[in-house]
Amino acid sequence: MSERTIIPFGPQHPVLPEPIHLDLVVEDEKVIEAIPSIGFIHRGLERLVEKKDYVDYVYVAERICGICSFIHGLTYCMAIEELMKVQVPDRAQYLRLIWSELSRIHSHLLWLGLTADSFGFESMFMQSWRLREYILDIIEETTGGRVIFGSAKIGGVRRDIPLAKMDEIMKKMRVYRKDVAALCEQFMKDQTVKHRMRGVGLLSREDAISLGAVGPMLRGSGVAQDIRMTGYSGYDRIGFTPITETAGDCYARCMVRVREMDASFQMIERCVEQMTDGPIEVKVTGNPNGEFFMRSEQPRGEAIYYAKANGTKFLSRLRVRTPTFANIPPLLTALAGCQLADVPVIVLTIDPCISCAER
Amino acid sequence: MSLMGFAKVVLKNLFTGPVTEKYPFVPKVYPQGARGSVNIELAKCIFCGICQKKCPTAAIVVTKEPKAWEIDRLRCISCNYCVEVCPKKCLALDTKYAPVTITRTTDKFSAQPVA
Ligand code: SF4
Numbered sequence: 001m002s003e004r005t006i007i008p009f010g011p012q013h014p015v016l017p018e019p020i021h022l023d024l025v026v027e028d029e030k031v032i033e034a035i036p037s038i039g040f041i042h043r044g045l046e047r048l049v050e051k052k053d054y055v056d057y058v059y060v061a062e063r064i065c066g067i068c069s070f071i072h073g074l075t076y077c078m079a080i081e082e083l084m085k086v087q088v089p090d091r092a093q094y095l096r097l098i099w100s101e102l103s104r105i106h107s108h109l110l111w112l113g114l115t116a117d118s119f120g121f122e123s124m125f126m127q128s129w130r131l132r133e134y135i136l137d138i139i140e141e142t143t144g145g146r147v148i149f150g151s152a153k154i155g156g157v158r159r160d161i162p163l164a165k166m167d168e169i170m171k172k173m174r175v176y177r178k179d180v181a182a183l184c185e186q187f188m189k190d191q192t193v194k195h196r197m198r199g200v201g202l203l204s205r206e207d208a209i210s211l212g213a214v215g216p217m218l219r220g221s222g223v224a225q226d227i228r229m230t231g232y233s234g235y236d237r238i239g240f241t242p243i244t245e246t247a248g249d250c251y252a253r254c255m256v257r258v259r260e261m262d263a264s265f266q267m268i269e270r271c272v273e274q275m276t277d278g279p280i281e282v283k284v285t286g287n288p289n290g291e292f293f294m295r296s297e298q299p300r301g302e303a304i305y306y307a308k309a310n311g312t313k314f315l316s317r318l319r320v321r322t323p324t325f326a327n328i329p330p331l332l333t334a335l336a337g338c339q340l341a342d343v344p345v346i347v348l349t350i351d352p353c354i355s356c357a358e359r
Numbered sequence: 360m361s362l363m364g365f366a367k368v369v370l371k372n373l374f375t376g377p378v379t380e381k382y383p384f385v386p387k388v389y390p391q392g393a394r395g396s397v398n399i400e401l402a403k404c405i406f407c408g409i410c411q412k413k414c415p416t417a418a419i420v421v422t423k424e425p426k427a428w429e430i431d432r433l434r435c436i437s438c439n440y441c442v443e444v445c446p447k448k449c450l451a452l453d454t455k456y457a458p459v460t461i462t463r464t465t466d467k468f469s470a471q472p473v474a
C-alpha cells in the first residue's frame with residue numbers, strides 16, 4: 001500500500017471561485033476520501049428576519065445568492081403568500097415563470113463556462129459567457145437589474161413586460177436559442193470533453209436517493225424528480241416534464257443541464273403564447289401567522305424555505321436549505337476513488353454555490 | 360468540428376467586429392427602466408417621510424423642520440421601493456448609477472426659502 005497524503009483543496013483555488021474547503025486524502029494520484037469544511041462566508045441572513053419586517057425581507061432573500069437571486073426572492077414570497085392565503089394573479093405567475101426560466105438559462109450558461117474552464121477549454125468559457133450576457137441584457141431590460149431582479153413582491157410582481165417589448169424579446173430569444181444549442185452541441189460532442197467526463201464522478205441511482213441529491217445531480221442519476229412538477233407559479237399550465245439521464249457520471253449531469261436550457265427556452269415561448277392581460281399584483285394587508293414549507297426548483301436543484309410567523313410583522317424563524325448544501329454529501333461519494341486531476345471537474349458538475357449554501 | 364464549419368466560423372469572426380462595447384470611448388447606453396440612483400424633484404415633496412419609513416436599507420432621512428431630504432448613496436440598493444410609495448411621485452430612479460466616491464457622504468436637498 002502506498003503512503004496516504006492529505007492535500008487541501010480550496011477555499012481559494014485557481015479553478016474554483018467558490019470558497020469550499022476539501023481535505024483530499026490521496027494515495028498516489030487516487031482520491032480515497034474527501035473531507036469538507038464549510039462556513040467561511042456565513043452571513044447570518046436567516047437571523048435578519050428578526051430585524052427586517054416580512055415585506056422588506058424580500059430584498060434580503062434575493063441577496064442570498066447572486067445567480068438564482070430571483071428564485072430565492074420568489075420562494076420567500078410564495079411562502080409568505082401561502083401563510084397569508086393570498087392568490088397571485090395569473091399574469092404575475094407567468095411573469096414569475098419567465099424570469100425564473102431566464103435565471104435558469106443564465107445560470108446554466110455560467111456553469112457551462114466555468115466547467116469548460118476547469119479543464120482548460122477557455123474559448124468555450126468566453127463563448128458561453130458572451131451568450132449569457134445577452135440573457136442578462138434581457139433581464140435588465142425587463143426588470144431594471146442585471147443580477148438582482150428586484151421584481152418579485154409578496155402578492156405579485158413589481159413590473160410588467162409590455163406586449164411590444166415581449167415580442168421584441170421573443171424575437172431575440174429565438175436567435176439565442178439556436179446559438180446556445182449550437183454551443184452546447186460543440187461542447188457535448190467534443191472528444192476531450194467526453195474523455196474527461198464519461199465514467200468520471202459516478203453516483204448511482206441508489207446513492208443519489210439515499211444521500212439526498214437534488215437537481216441535475218439527482219436527475220443525472222436517473223431519478224425523475226423536479227419540484228417544477230408540483231406546478232407552482234404556473235408550471236402546471238405549461239406542461240412540464242423533468243429531464244433525466246441515466247449514466248450518473250459527470251457527462252450525464254452536463255447533459256441534463258444542456259437539455260434543461262433548451263427546455264427553458266421552450267417554456268418561455270409557451271408561456272408568452274398563453275399569457276393574457278390582467279393585474280400583476282394583489283394588495284396584501286395584515287401580518288402572516290403560522291408556519292409553512294415552500295419548495296422550488298432552482299438551477300442547482302431544490303430549495304426549501306421554512307417560515308414561521310407569529311402574527312407580527314417580523315417572522316420568528318426562517319430557515320433556508322439551498323441545493324448546494326444538499327449536494328455536498330453526494331459530491332463526497334462521487335469524489336471517492338477519482339483521480340486527483342478530476343476533482344475540479346467533479347466539483348463543478350454539482351454547480352456549487354457555496355455563498356448561498358452558507359447564507 | 361468539420362473543416363468547413365471551422366472555416367465558416369473563422370470567416371464570420373473576421374468580418375463581424377468585436378462583441379464587446381468599446382467603453383469608455385463609446386458611452387454605455389442603459390435600457391429604459393434600468394435601476395440606477397434615486398433623484399428627487401424637491402418642489403413637489405411634502406416631507407411626509409413615507410419614503411424614509413419604507414426604505415429597506417434606511418438610506419433616506421427626511422426632516423420636517425427644517426425641510427430637508429437626505430440620501431446616503433452608498434446605502435441605497437436602487438430597489439425602487441421609495442419611488443413606488445411616494446404619494447407625490449416626486450422620486451424617480453435614474454438609469455445611471457451614482458458616481459463613484461471614496462468617502463461616505465450623504466446628498467442633502469433642503470427646501471429652505473432663500474432669506
Ligand atoms: S415620500 Fe415623497 S413626498 Fe414623502 S418625503 Fe419622501 S419624497 Fe417627499
Ligand code: SF4
Binds near residue numbers: 414
Ligand atoms: S431605492 Fe430603495 S434603497 Fe434606495 S433609497 Fe429608495 S427605498 Fe431606499
